[in-house]
Amino acid sequence: MGFSVIATSLLIPLVGFGSNYDKTYSRTTFAEFHRVNDSTDSYLGRFRAGPADTRFFEIEMNSDEVKEIALTTGTYLVGHYYINNVKLNVRMNFSSIKEIELTKLNKVELENPIKWELSDVEGQTEYLKN
Secondary structure, eight states, X not given: OHHXXXXXXXXXXXXXXXXXXXXXXXXXXXXXXXXXXXXXSOEEXXXXXXXXXXXXXXXXXXXXXXXXXXXXXXXXXXXXXXXXEEEEEEEEETTEEEEEEEEEETTEEEEEEEEXXXXXXXXXXXXXOO
């Protein structure tokens, strides 16, 4: 009896610890794509919590798939294309973001999802946390 109580009391914190060690959350966000009409290979992707939100992160991108989706389904406004309902998978260790994966733009699933390490992106990513 005594051993099972001790084992259970040790097991509960370990399960809690393990469940937060490596977890992936799905986030829906808003994206802007700048310079996709330029003749250069790369363009700027900017991801926000919402269209008017001042918190954002950005990254130089060169995915032809994302560029084509932005050009065909995005809304052109003031020099850039914007797309809502963008799906990001955010991999976290405890409360730290380790990786961000772009998987969907509006209703279009990417054939080749794009992954970024946190060190690859510039700006604010705190809004992606749980």
